[in-house]
Amino acid sequence: MTKPSRILVLTAGLLLAGSAVLSLYAAVGCDLNDPDRDVKRLFPASTGYKTLYVSIAKKGGDGLLRQIEDRLGDKFTGLFETADVPYTMYEITQGPTLIGYIHGVNQKGTYGGLQAVLALDPKGVIKAFYFQKLTSKAAKAFRDPAFGAQFVGLSLEDFYKYDVVSGREDPPGPISRIKNPDPEAEKDFRAALRAAKKDLILVDEFLLGNAHLKYFKGQER
C-alpha cells in the first residue's frame, strides 16, 4: 500500500472509529468561548474562577422545570430547550472573595440560535450583557455595546414584571425602557429579553439560593 493510500485508510478508519467518540456528546449547553479571556474581560479584578455544571433534570427534574417555567411565565419549548440541557456557570473570585457570576443561555432566534451571556454581581445584578453567538439580520445592532448597556443594573426583581409571551411589562418599568435597536427584528429583541430573564432565573435557582424568589408574585417558596 502506498503512503497516500495508508493516509486515506487511516482517515476513513478514523471516520468509523470517531462514531464511538462522537456519540458520547450530550445536549449542548452554553460555555464561554474562551473562559480565561472572557472572565478577565468581564471582571478585570478577578484572580480566579470556578466552573459549575448543573441541569434542571439533575437538581429537581420535572417538578423544578415546572417551577422555573412558572417563574419565566412561559413553557420550555422545542427540541432543544429541555430539562436535561447542561448549564455551565462560572463563579468569579478575587482571592478568597466571590465577586460575581457569569452564565450564558441558548435562546431560539428568528434565523438561528442566540447565545446571551450575563455577568452578574454576587447579588444577581447585571454588570454586563452580550451575545456570544447571534444569527439575525439585525446582528450588528444587537451586538452594539449600547444595546447590552441597557441591561446593566437590572436584576430578576425587575424582570419578573416582564411577560416574555406578550412582550409587555406591567406596570411599565426598567425593562420597557430597553430599546429595540431594529424594529424589524422584534422577534429577536423579545428573544434577547426572554434569554436574559431565563438566565437570571437559572442563576437564582442554582447559585443564589432563590434569593429573588420573594419578588415573584410576592410569594416566598
Add this chain to the structure above:
Amino acid sequence: MKKLSIFEVAWKSLLRKKTRSLLTIMGIAMAAWVLVSLFGFNRGYERSLNKDIDNLGFQMLVVAKGCPYEAATLMLKGGTGLKYMAEGIAKSVAAEPEVEGVTPMLMQVVFDPNKGESGGLAAFLGVDPLTFPKMKSALPFKAGGWFREPEAVEAVFGYEVAELEQREVGDLYLIPEKNVEVKVVGILERTGTQDDGTIFLPLKTVQKIFGVEQLTSIGIKVKKEADLKAFEDKMYKLPDVQVVSLTQVKTTIMTLVSTARVMVFSIALIAILIAMMGVVNTVLMSVMERRQEIGILKSMGAMAGDIFKLVWLETILLCLAGGLIGTGLALVTARLTDILVRRLLPYSPSGGLVAIDPGLVLMALGVVTAIGLASGIYPSWKAARMRPLDTIRSEVES
C-alpha cells in the same frame, strides 16, 4: 417381559456411571460452546461491519484532487482550499459497470461574523435530492424529512448544528454572507458522524446561491459483486481526482479479524480434539469395565455388529447431549459474549457482534455428531471383537 431397544440399553449403560458421563458431556458441551460462539462472532462481526459500511451510504468518495472532503478539515483550513470537478465526471462514473449508484455533492463554506466573538465558519453540503436520500437511507430523522424538489430553498440540519442553531422543522435559517433565508424541513437524529454537524441543502440550490456549477465530491455505491480493488484502480486513473475508499478500511479490518479467527479456531480445534480424547477414554473405560457383560451378551447370541452399534450409540448420545447443552449455552450467553468482545476489540461495529442462527446450530450439532461417530469407532471396534469365553474367564480370574 419387556423387550429393551438398543437405544434404551445404551442409555441405561450411560446412566450407570452418571458422574463420568456428565463430565464427558460437559467437556463436549464446552467445545461446542466455543465452536458456536466463534462461528457466531465471525458471522455477526462481518454482518455488522458490512451494515455499518452500507449505512455510510457509499463505499467510495471521489474528490477533486487536493480538496478537503470533510467539514472538519475544511474548518482547519479556514474554509479555503476548495477544489472543484466538472459535473460530467459524475455521469461518466455512473456509467461504469461496477457502479450501483452515484451522488454528486458540493460543499461550500462561508464566514459568519456573528458566530462567536470574532466570527466563525459555516459549512453547507449540497446534495442531490434524488440520489442522496436513497443512498443514505439509514440516516434517521428526529423530525421532518428530506427536501423533495431539486431547487427547493430548504435545508436539513444534522443534530448538533440544529441544537446549536436551535432550529426546528418549519424554522428559517439565514445563510451568512449570502443573506438567503432557507426553510428547515428536517432534523436528523444524532448519528455520531460528521453528518451531525452538517447543513444539507439541495445541490442545485447551493450551486445557485454560491454561483458554482461544479462539484467538490461524488459518493459512489459499488455493486456487491464488483471487484472493488480493480474499480478503485480505475477511479485513480481519472484526471485530477483523489479516491477515498472505505473498501480499504473494510479489507484491513477483515484481514485483522481473519488472522484473529485463525488463531481462535486453532484453539477451538484443540478443544474439540481434547473433548474427542475424553470421549474415547470414557467409552473405552466403560467397555473395559463391561467385558463380562459384553461376553455374556455375545454368548447369548449378540453379534459383533450389535455390540459395535451399542457402544457407538452410547458415544453418539454423549456427543449429542454435549452438543445440545453447548449450543444452548452459546445462545444464552451470546449477549454476554458480545459485551466481552466489544470490550476487548479496539474497534467494533454497531449491531450484534454474535449472530447465531438455526443453520449454525445445526452445523455445530452436525460437527459434534461427527466427532461422536469418529471417536466411537475404536472403542466400538474393540468391544465388538471381544471373545465371549476370554472376557468371562478374565472376570473369573480377576
